[in-house]
Amino acid sequence: MRLGDLLHRDVVRVGLKAHTKEEVIAELVDVLVDAHEIPLNLRDHALDVILERESHHSTGMEHGVAVPHGYTDRVDDVIAAIGICKEGIPFESLDGIAARMIILLLLPRRTYHDNPHTMAGIAHLLANRELRDRLKKANDATAVMRAIEDEEARETFYNIRARV
Numbered sequence: 001m002r003l004g005d006l007l008h009r010d011v012v013r014v015g016l017k018a019h020t021k022e023e024v025i026a027e028l029v030d031v032l033v034d035a036h037e038i039p040l041n042l043r044d045h046a047l048d049v050i051l052e053r054e055s056h057h058s059t060g061m062e063h064g065v066a067v068p069h070g071y072t073d074r075v076d077d078v079i080a081a082i083g084i085c086k087e088g089i090p091f092e093s094l095d096g097i098a099a100r101m102i103i104l105l106l107l108p109r110r111t112y113h114d115n116p117h118t119m120a121g122i123a124h125l126l127a128n129r130e131l132r133d134r135l136k137k138a139n140d141a142t143a144v145m146r147a148i149e150d151e152e153a154r155e156t157f158y159n160i161r162a163r164v
Helices: 021-034 040-056 115-126 129-137 141-163
Strands: 012-014 069-072 079-089 099-108
Touching: 012 021, 012 141, 021 040, 021 079, 021 099, 040 069, 040 099, 079 129, 099 115, 099 129, 115 129, 115 141, 129 141
Parallel strands: 012 079, 069 099
Antiparallel strands: 079 099
């Protein structure tokens, strides 16, 4: 599943206010509630499963990217939000760089076997320096979505050409 398929402008937050990973997770869960991606009565559960997962192993990756996520039986599809933080948030990343791009995922437990593909696709996409630079410079949700969609379209084009 492509990141651009999971996101829309209402689940994009540029200029996160959070200063800790717990605060950013709560802020992005609230983005999901505000966007009506999850009901308010699921908010605390979503926070619990994501923070529980984070307590076992940090989801800070490399290059200023973090992908906090949690598994639940209370959603049927992958639900995502993305936040951009110019200052960066400590996420105990592999390279020690503070996270400036945080992709929060709420994943259905019943499709647990499919979820590594989603995570790998996001990691692959955000391994692209040009995309990361565009996301860090984005001033609004439209610019974030455009950057992701442009990169996914470019990758699709090159993958099709490679098969021909």
